[in-house]
Amino acid sequence: MNNYNILVVDDDSEIREAIKIYLKNEKMNIIEASNGEEALKDLENADIDLIIMDIMMPKMDGIKATFKIREDKNIPIIMLSAKSENTDKILGLNIGADDYITKPFNPLELVARVNSQLRRYNNFGHKESKDEIVVRGISLNKSTKTLKVNDEEVKLTPTEYKMLKLLMENKGRVFSISEIYTKVWKEPFINGENTVSVHIRRLREKIEINPKEPEYLKVVWGIGYKIEK
Numbered sequence: 001m002n003n004y005n006i007l008v009v010d011d012d013s014e015i016r017e018a019i020k021i022y023l024k025n026e027k028m029n030i031i032e033a034s035n036g037e038e039a040l041k042d043l044e045n046a047d048i049d050l051i052i053m054d055i056m057m058p059k060m061d062g063i064k065a066t067f068k069i070r071e072d073k074n075i076p077i078i079m080l081s082a083k084s085e086n087t088d089k090i091l092g093l094n095i096g097a098d099d100y101i102t103k104p105f106n107p108l109e110l111v112a113r114v115n116s117q118l119r120r121y122n123n124f125g126h127k128e129s130k131d132e133i134v135v136r137g138i139s140l141n142k143s144t145k146t147l148k149v150n151d152e153e154v155k156l157t158p159t160e161y162k163m164l165k166l167l168m169e170n171k172g173r174v175f176s177i178s179e180i181y182t183k184v185w186k187e188p189f190i191n192g193e194n195t196v197s198v199h200i201r202r203l204r205e206k207i208e209i210n211p212k213e214p215e216y217l218k219v220v221w222g223i224g225y226k227i228e229k
Contacts, residue, residue, distance in 0.1 A: 036065030
C-alpha cells in the first residue's frame with residue numbers, strides 16, 4: 001500500500017484529529033494546516049498527494065486557497081462544507097475541487113472518497129513529478145523532453161523545448177526578447193527579435209487552442225513574454 005501524503009486543512013483541531021485517526025488506519029501520512037495560507041506553505045515544502053480542504057477558515061478560506069492551488073497544481077482536492085455553504089461548495093467545484101463532503105460526515109465515507117480520488121488520479125490523472133513542469137493543461141517532461149497539451153503529445157524542436165522550459169520554469173515572470181535569446185541560444189543578442197518572434201509564434205501554434213488569443217504564452221507589450229500562471 002502506498003504511503004500517501006494527505007494535507008488536511010481545517011481550523012477545527014478536533015475535526016483534523018478525527019480525520020487523521022481514520023486515514024492513519026489506511027497507512028496514510030497526515031500533514032495538518034489550520035487555514036489556506038498554511039496549506040500553501042505546506043505545498044511548497046512537501047510532496048502532497050491529496051488535500052482535504054474546509055471552506056470556512058480564517059486568514060484564507062478554502063475557496064481562495066483552491067483557486068491559488070489550481071494555478072499550477074492538479075492535486076485532488078476534497079472540500080468540506082456545512083449544509084449552509086451550498087453556494088461556496090458549488091463555487092469550489094467550479095474552480096477546481098474534485099469532490100465534496102458535507103459536515104457532519106461519516107468518517108468511513110470520507111475514507112472511501114479519499115481512496116476513490118487517489119485511484120482516479122493515479123490511474124487516469126496527471127501526477128506532477130520532479131521531472132515535470134505543469135501549467136494547467138500543459139506539461140513538460142524535462143527527463144524525456146516531451147510536451148503534452150491536454151494529455152496529447154506534441155512534438156517540439158530542441159530550440160522550442162529550451163524556450164518553453166525557460167518560460168514554464170519561471171511561470172508568471174516576464175522575459176524580454178533579449179533575455180530569451182541569450183538564455184536559449186547562448187550567444188550575445190544582436191538583431192535577434194525576429195528569431196525569437198518566429199519561435200514564439202510556432203510555440204503558440206502548438207500549445208494554444210487559438211494562437212491569436214493565447215491562454216498560456218502571453219505578450220506583455222513593450223517588455224516581453226511570459227507563461228501565464
